[in-house]
Amino acid sequence: MPSLAPSRSRAPRRIVAGEHHRSRHHGRRNLRAYLFLAPFLVVFATFIVTPAVFGLYISVTNWSPFRKRIDFVGLANYIDLFTPGALASQNFWQSMGATGWFVLWSVPLLLIIPLLVSLLLNQKLRGMTVFRTIFFAPYVLGVAIIGLVWGYIFDTQSGILNHLLHSIGVAQDIPWTVNTPWVWVSLVGVTIWWTMGLNTVIFLAGLKGINTDLYEAAAIDGAGRFQAFCHVTLPGLRPVMLFITTTTVLASANMFGQSYLLTRGGPGTATRTAIMYISDQGLSQNNMAGATAMSYILFLILAVISIINFQVQKDRTEGRGA
Amino acid sequence: MRTTWARGLGLATAVALIAGMTACSGSADKSSQGAVGGGDYTGPKVEVTFWNGWTGGNHPKLVAELVDKFNAEHDNITVKDVPQEWADIASKAPMAIQSGNGPDVAVLHGDDIATYAAQNLLLDASEINKTLGYQAGDFPPGVYDKGMYDSTQYAIPWSVTPLGMYVNKDVVAKAGIKDMPTDKASYVAALDALKAADIQGEWVDSFIFTGTFEFESLVWQHGGDLYNKDVTKATFNSDAGVQALTWMKDMIDKGYSPANVAQDGNLTALASGKAAFNWNGIWQTTNASMADVPWTAVAVPQIGSQKAVWSSSTHWVFPANKNQDKNKTDAAAVFVKWMNDNSTGWLKSGELPAANKIRTAPSVAKDHPQLEAFINELEYAHYETVSPGINEANALITTAISEALTGKKSPKQALDDAASQADQILEKNKAKYGA
Helix, strand or coil: CCCCCHHHHHHHHHHHHHHHHCCHHHHHHHHHHHHHHHHHHHHHHHHHHHHHHHHHHHHHHHCCCCCCCCCCCCHHHHHHHEEEEEEEEHHHHHHHHHHHHHHHHHHHHEEEEHHHHHHHHHCCCCCHHHHHHHHHHHHHHHHHHHHHHHHHHCCCCHHHHHHHHHHHCCCCCCCCCCCCCHHHHHHHHHHHHHHHCCCCCCHHHHHHHHCHHHHHHHHHHCCHHHHHHHHHHHHHHHHEEEEEEEEEEEEECCCHHHHHHHHCCCCCCCCHHHHHHHHHHHHHHHCHHHHHHHHHHHHHHHHHHHHHHHHHHHCCCCHCCC | CCCHHHHHHHHHHHHHHHHHHHHHHHCCHHHHCCCCCHCCCCCCCCCEEEEECCCCHHHHHHHHHHHHHHHCCCCEEEEEEEEEHHHHHHHHHHHHCCCCCCCCEEEEHHHHHHHHHHCCCCCHHHHHHHHHHHHHHHHCCCCCHHHECCCEECEEEEEEEEEEEEEEEHHHHHCCCCCCCCCCHHHHHHHHHHHHCCCCECCCCHHHHHHHHHHHHHHHCCCCCCCCCCCCCCCCHHHHHHHHHHHHHHHHEEEEEEEEEECCHHHHHHHCCCCCEEEEEEEHHCHHHCCCCEEEEEECCCCCCCCEEEEEEEEEEEEECCCCHHHHHHHHHHHHHHHHHHHHHHHHHHHEEHHHHHHCCCCHHHHCCCHHHHHHHHHHEEEECCCHHHHHHHHHHHHHHHHCCCCCHHHHHHHHHHHHHHHHHHHHHHCCCCC
């Protein structure tokens, strides 16, 4: 990962050179490359591109599996979502708000905690592999198991967590899955416990990629551990950080299972996320057209966030290297 | 050619069925399995695909047993049992039926039938009902009509699953309660006695399972209903609704129930001896975690002005697949009749067979004493609303209960807000399902 930037700037030059010297081979080489890419492209086209395009089409019609005739309705499904007071817009933006709130709390914690854990795991100590495995383990569990296990732990009156809290003097029965603000604490907490392993492993790979000479040089220059962290580790992790921030924002914005299983979207509809509302509308309420329109709005918002993220975290040394 | 031939055969089958039925109707005692109602199919050998949502507990085993027995007794019909999650059926069936790949027979919940029927996904079952000799009086009051949408009968009842009140006998004994509460006065007295013994008697939750079912029971008990007659307007925010939700909120405020009960927390409390009562579905009678609990079940107490209790129901339907083979539907009808006639074993599933003659047999009361209270409740049970897309509106009832019980809104405010959204959904459903 750390070599991403240099290789990117070198790549165009190589192609130019190839074209210049061996233009005859160029076509054949491209063909071979496409052949290798073909299996993935087929899967990508079948399961990603086609449904996405079909979804776009559905979103401008009154599509329903039951209708004999499908009518083009223009942007009506989208306008619905921007009509204040309309049922769809009210519910959609309320669940978008819930999603945003969840992203706001989960993403920073899913960056900071795995970073700190990966620094610890990067130490050359005995038994580190065991710890690495332990931190990664929850990630392999399915969300159904997470929901079931934490449901027992979080139960207001007979859950293990409140039982433990009572023994250290907390008198209250904390409604972890029933009432605000605790529902948010549990949802964010469970998500961190569940998915931090992945981010940790990626950070760890990034740490391994940092040239140790740089730490020696920093030490010779009189840098302490904190300064080395700020001036060597963090810049070295920049490409990894960009990747992790992007995927974590997307993953958190797509949160579904945790609130579906643990809080049922409650209290009221406070923890009903956008994906929860969209899937209910599309799959259970036969409102596929409206649901696809919502999906596209969610997609646009996430695309904009990702672009901003890319811009903010862009490797500023890239220009100098080329 | 083929269709005329098939149609002729179908007619012949129908005639044979009717003939068989009249032959049997005089002497009900002769009705041993297989021959009941002349349930015969004489056409060519067919395979009947049967979709159902029984994936949990001992259901899959019981269904497979019944299907195997049916197949063994019928040379020219093979029923293929295809269990899958209820939710999967809901999302798969419409497309499958439209493309001709749907089941020949399926079991649906009462509140789903209208949604399917409105989309022309089900065959009109009036003829089948006539042929098999089914009438409303063969089932508990109100159940048969739940298979009717827009004046057409689309379904045949299969099972009913009412709510009841589970009692932990040890816990009530601790509070010195001798007689089980039956009405408001005796219920409050029992709750007070429990409170005096430092026990929170009934834990009220705010989830569909089972807070919503409790609320709906209470609405009917107070003389209200969830929707108006033609289901164009929500009425669960009527005085009866407000009284029902206020009662539930008061349970918490008066200390009869803890606040913020998690999903299934009330059943856990009953099982672990922390609570005395739990309003829960008949399906808990077969819950393995209740096996060692000293429980009994009684009818839910009458809090309002009349007796009423929530119940769900499941029904047989005959999907209108593209190019549906009439023979398969005929064979499916024979299967349905046979299943209803042989549904005694279904009692073990924690559901009550809808067929009166099975459920009211003397042996049932003797072999399944724990079901007695539930069976008696069927006299005044209310079933789910029949209207396409009703579940989206129903979900708002749970939202309102959650908002009221967690103190976000007053019961009236929560119900009014939910009702105004539900009205919009009902309006939208009219357009969506082309009613």
